[in-house]
Amino acid sequence: MSxxxxxxxxxxxxxxxxxARERHHLCACGAPLLARYDLARARAWTRDSLRDxxxxxxxxxxxxxxxxxxxxVTLGEGFTPLLHSKRLGATLGLDxxxxxxxxxxxxxxxxxxxxxxxVTRARALGARTLSIPSAGNAGTALAAYAAxxxxxxxxxxxxxxxxxxxxxxxxxxxxxxLVDGLITDAGRVATEQGAAxxxxxxxxxxxxxxxxxxxxxxxxxxxxxxxxxxxWIIYPTGGGTGLIGMWKAFEELEALGWIxxxxxxxxxxVQAEGCAPIVQAFERGLDCxxxxxxxxxxxxxxxxxxxxADFLMLRVLRASDGAAVAVTxxxxxxxxxxxxxxxxxxxxxxxxxxLVAIERLVDEGRIARGDTVxxxxxxxxxxxxxVLD
Numbered sequence: 001m002s003x004x005x006x007x008x009x010x011x012x013x014x015x016x017x018x019x020a021r022e023r024h025h026l027c028a029c030g031a032p033l034l035a036r037y038d039l040a041r042a043r044a045w046t047r048d049s050l051r052d053x054x055x056x057x058x059x060x061x062x063x064x065x066x067x068x069x070x071x072x073v074t075l076g077e078g079f080t081p082l083l084h085s086k087r088l089g090a091t092l093g094l095d096x097x098x099x100x101x102x103x104x105x106x107x108x109x110x111x112x113x114x115x116x117x118x119v120t121r122a123r124a125l126g127a128r129t130l131s132i133p134s135a136g137n138a139g140t141a142l143a144a145y146a147a148x149x150x151x152x153x154x155x156x157x158x159x160x161x162x163x164x165x166x167x168x169x170x171x172x173x174x175x176x177x178l179v180d181g182l183i184t185d186a187g188r189v190a191t192e193q194g195a196a197x198x199x200x201x202x203x204x205x206x207x208x209x210x211x212x213x214x215x216x217x218x219x220x221x222x223x224x225x226x227x228x229x230x231x232w233i234i235y236p237t238g239g240g241t242g243l244i245g246m247w248k249a250f251e252e253l254e255a256l257g258w259i260x261x262x263x264x265x266x267x268x269x270v271q272a273e274g275c276a277p278i279v280q281a282f283e284r285g286l287d288c289x290x291x292x293x294x295x296x297x298x299x300x301x302x303x304x305x306x307x308x309a310d311f312l313m314l315r316v317l318r319a320s321d322g323a324a325v326a327v328t329x330x331x332x333x334x335x336x337x338x339x340x341x342x343x344x345x346x347x348x349x350x351x352x353x354x355l356v357a358i359e360r361l362v363d364e365g366r367i368a369r370g371d372t373v374x375x376x377x378x379x380x381x382x383x384x385x386x387v388l389d
């Protein structure tokens with residue numbers, strides 16, 4: 001069973017709660033809606049029940065947005081390996097450095113998690129055509145999960161997107177539109193074209209359910225570390241769904257009694273120097289991201305000039321006593337090579353960026369030798385091989 005009960009606004013605007021069996025996107029105040037669960041009842045659900053479950057993110061079905069009688073749209077996403085990075089750790093003086101390798105998800109990135117839950121809920125709500133603006137990986141994931149569900153996908157990508165992303169969307173039968181400009185421009189065109197026919201928009205945090213898939217990374221970390229959370233989570237951040245989702249997972253795990261309260265990780269957002277709206281806002285003490293007029297980076301997933309939930313990301317960073325780090329494209333590409341040569345991990349530039357951030361925090365004395373540190377490699381290198389030239 002699932003304990004999914006309702007939706008609520010992420011700001012204290014006074015609206016809601018919102019019915020879980022109806023279509024909702026943003027709150028009237030413009031803020032994302034968050035899925036909520038009856039966690040008091042869910043305390044009857046025990047960690048021991050996980051022992052014989054399928055090794056996918058749906059092992060946590062009780063706290064995912066699905067009702068009795070519904071079946072998830074799944075390609076086996078989740079429960080990715082948590083690798084003890086002994087060789088890289090030794091070079092950094094870290095005994096407990098781990099890599100959470102999301103490249104082994106379907107469609108080669110962590111985006112599979114969010115699209116699994118989003119498409120599952122959209123199908124249950126009667127949607128037929130799904131629409132998304134994307135920098136690459138989210139679009140390919142939506143295309144794959146829509147195909148799995150027998151639904152139509154409309155994907156809008158920037159025209160300069162790397163060719164493998166566009167071709168993969170077509171492989172899964174999606175209707176692809178290339179848009180001049182950035183992901184924000186793709187979002188505008190998607191909204192304009194989808195309004196009249198009523199396409200179901202699965203943009204980042206403009207619907208409530210991609211976040212729920214991403215939060216399972218937090219559940220997995222806790223389980224894989226035997227219910228002890230790491231000291232640091234280093235996370236490459238574009239739209240921020242994973243960062244926000246994991247913090248939500250830790251909140252739920254505390255309410256369930258599965259982990260001790262008050263021992264959450266310090267969360268670190270990593271962005272490219274050419275597109276660092278959250279880093280700049282964090283450093284200036286702002287509550288919302290800084291506008292980036294000309295975002296530039298080889299890491300497509302980090303080329304997000306404005307995120308709808310920027311205020312939630314900043315809230316997480318400050319609540320966790322975390323950090324925000326901007327790195328150069330050159331350094332993240334070099335770090336891709338180090339991850340591959342030292343650990344055999346296929347890392348996209350975003351994963352390389354996370355390694356650069358760890359190196360900097362170690363040099364600054366913020367990360368200590370005995371700390372448990374998790375580097376998130378959010379996607380694989382194969383779609384980015386051109387940046388190695």
